[in-house]
Amino acid sequence: MTYAAPGAPPADLASTAGPLGVADGPLAYLARLASRVIALCWVELRKIRHDRTELYTRAIQPALWLIIYGEVFTHVRAIPTPKGIPYLAFLAPGILAQSALFIAIFYGIQIIWERDAGVLTKLMVTPTPRAALITGKAFASGVRSLIQGVAVVIIAALLGVSLTANPLKLLAAAIILMLGSAFFACLSMTIAGLAVSRDRLMGIGQAITMPLFFSSSALYPASIMPGWLQVISAVNPLTYEVEALRGLLIGVPATLWLDTLVLTGSTVAGITAASLLLNRLASR
Amino acid sequence: MTTESTVTTSATTVDEAVRCTGLTYRFGAQVAVNELDLAIGPGEMFGLLGPNGAGKTTTIRMLTTLLKPAAGSISVFGTDVAAHPMRVRRVLGYVPQALSADANLTGQENVELFARLFDVPRKVRKARVAGALEAMGLTEAATRLAGTYSGGMIRRLELAQALINAPRLLVLDEPTVGLDPIARGVVWEYIARLRASHGMTVLMTTHYMDEADANCDRVSLMHRGKIRATGSPAGLKGTLGDGATLDDVFRHYTGDALGGTPEEGGIRDVRRARRTARRLG
Numbered sequence: 225m226t227y228a229a230p231g232a233p234p235a236d237l238a239s240t241a242g243p244l245g246v247a248d249g250p251l252a253y254l255a256r257l258a259s260r261v262i263a264l265c266w267v268e269l270r271k272i273r274h275d276r277t278e279l280y281t282r283a284i285q286p287a288l289w290l291i292i293y294g295e296v297f298t299h300v301r302a303i304p305t306p307k308g309i310p311y312l313a314f315l316a317p318g319i320l321a322q323s324a325l326f327i328a329i330f331y332g333i334q335i336i337w338e339r340d341a342g343v344l345t346k347l348m349v350t351p352t353p354r355a356a357l358i359t360g361k362a363f364a365s366g367v368r369s370l371i372q373g374v375a376v377v378i379i380a381a382l383l384g385v386s387l388t389a390n391p392l393k394l395l396a397a398a399i400i401l402m403l404g405s406a407f408f409a410c411l412s413m414t415i416a417g418l419a420v421s422r423d424r425l426m427g428i429g430q431a432i433t434m435p436l437f438f439s440s441s442a443l444y445p446a447s448i449m450p451g452w453l454q455v456i457s458a459v460n461p462l463t464y465e466v467e468a469l470r471g472l473l474i475g476v477p478a479t480l481w482l483d484t485l486v487l488t489g490s491t492v493a494g495i496t497a498a499s500l501l502l503n504r505l506a507s508r
Numbered sequence: 509m510t511t512e513s514t515v516t517t518s519a520t521t522v523d524e525a526v527r528c529t530g531l532t533y534r535f536g537a538q539v540a541v542n543e544l545d546l547a548i549g550p551g552e553m554f555g556l557l558g559p560n561g562a563g564k565t566t567t568i569r570m571l572t573t574l575l576k577p578a579a580g581s582i583s584v585f586g587t588d589v590a591a592h593p594m595r596v597r598r599v600l601g602y603v604p605q606a607l608s609a610d611a612n613l614t615g616q617e618n619v620e621l622f623a624r625l626f627d628v629p630r631k632v633r634k635a636r637v638a639g640a641l642e643a644m645g646l647t648e649a650a651t652r653l654a655g656t657y658s659g660g661m662i663r664r665l666e667l668a669q670a671l672i673n674a675p676r677l678l679v680l681d682e683p684t685v686g687l688d689p690i691a692r693g694v695v696w697e698y699i700a701r702l703r704a705s706h707g708m709t710v711l712m713t714t715h716y717m718d719e720a721d722a723n724c725d726r727v728s729l730m731h732r733g734k735i736r737a738t739g740s741p742a743g744l745k746g747t748l749g750d751g752a753t754l755d756d757v758f759r760h761y762t763g764d765a766l767g768g769t770p771e772e773g774g775i776r777d778v779r780r781a782r783r784t785a786r787r788l789g
Binding site for chain 2: 256259260262263266267270271274275340341342343345346347348349350351352353503506507
């Protein structure tokens with residue numbers, strides 16, 4: 225494409241566009257996807273840096289779950305745990321996943337807020353594929369969940385839960401937590417695309433987070449659930465996130481490949497659904 | 509009145525910044541933009557004028573790849589918008605109607621985000637961001653959170669964001685709506701300066717006829733989804749005789765008051781104006 229029109233800006237557009245230029249093709253697409261995800265994660269880190277209050281207030285709830293609920297149920301020994309580990313150790317990965325879920329569910333509300341404020345349309349007029357925008361936001365929620373997760377892990381360690389010190393397992397747990405958060409952020413953004421209004425989404429968000437939590441294996445093993453709940457638990461991605469985290473952090477038996485596969489698949493499906501609904505959301 | 513131009517709109521010979529042909533958009537049964545034809549020359553400051561609900565914002569949203577036209581086509585510097593939205597986005601700078609900077613980031617970070625989204629190479633990113641902020645007179649406020657900015661400063665910050673990719677076409681949707689008169693004057697001053705230094709084509713919408721008169725090379729008067737007249741402000745006023753204002757011209761061509769009745773001001777425009785008011789309030 226040659227632009228020879230008078231009044232063209234002095235800056236050469238090819239250099240503005242950088243090495244990616246207007247190149248199409250799968251490789252350029254992937255490079256752009258990666259660059260957008262990095263950009264949106266960078267934004268999230270800057271925001272956390274400017275305002276850390278949410279980090280502290282969001283640490284209160286998991287702390288209560290671990291300190292009160294966890295301690296009490298450790299003493300009553302009502303819930304059978306794999307390999308007879310203390311209930312608090314069993315619970316800690318569940319609360320870690322819960323705290324990420326609560327963060328991620330907020331991203332649908334955030335994207336509606338951005339739509340209302342005009343920020344979303346501006347992002348959509350940049351050379352950013354819809355899917356890259358959604359993926360970026362999904363992993364931005366992962367970044368926030370990860371930082372929040374560090375707080376939860378520290379609380380758990382202080383309460384005497386023995387967690388793995390294996391850096392590879394910790395890294396794998398971080399990836400699982402990010403994937404889980406990314407999926408639930410996409411779920412939330414998908415619902416945002418369907419609900420369209422913020423008030424409606426807030427109601428739906430409230431209505432689904434607790435059922436997601438209670439129907440997972442975060443609080444109790446699936447083996448003690450009634451049959452119908454076991455079915456729901458088996459299709460709830462939170463279960464797979466919790467199981468993977470438990471396997472990695474506490475060392476109970478887990479089918480990591482299955483958990484990772486389910487979480488990756490759900491995240492890809494979530495990104496696809498939310499991306500397809502993004503135009504609908506933006507044009508309301 | 510559409511421009512009698514026979515320019516081809518292929519990707520290689522480019523004589524027009526924007527060309528809309530038979531552009532149509534419907535919200536349900538309501539036709540928001542009705543077979544609109546429009547041509548904007550490179551380097552022009554072009555105003556799309558009309559009351560709320562005239563279809564200005566819908567036209568802009570189609571041009572900026574946000575809405576798919578029901579019929580007709582748009583090309584930007586010879587590139588078809590529907591066929592190559594990514595290419596078109598690369599040469600666009602867009603400032604939407606709502607004041608829309610991220611309040612939780614600093615001015616500098618707001619601009620840097622757009623530098624990243626436009627693939628400005630890392631080596632020149634910092635300098636480019638600083639340059640855009642300086643051009644908009646925001647160097648001193650750069651490290652403050654945008655949430656602390658005044659309405660006029662946010663608009664200038666948005667211009668800095670839109671400037672970061674050295675756009676060939678700057679699209680401004682109601683650039684001064686919701687600003688006090690002083691801030692409006694300042695924003696126009698900066699837009700004029702931008703044009704002088706970058707020579708970019710500017711397409712803006714407004715319902716302030718006085719601002720269009722003072723700033724635009726050519727304007728199109730839009731009403732109920734159609735363009736009723738196109739020309740230079742002076743030329744259009746001249747057809748009505750001495751002392752005519754652009755308001756008079758508009759009334760002449762539409763036979764309507766400018767304000768627009770609530771039925772005309774589409775609910776979408778009203779909602780957007782309310783959002784802006786809320787953010788400012």
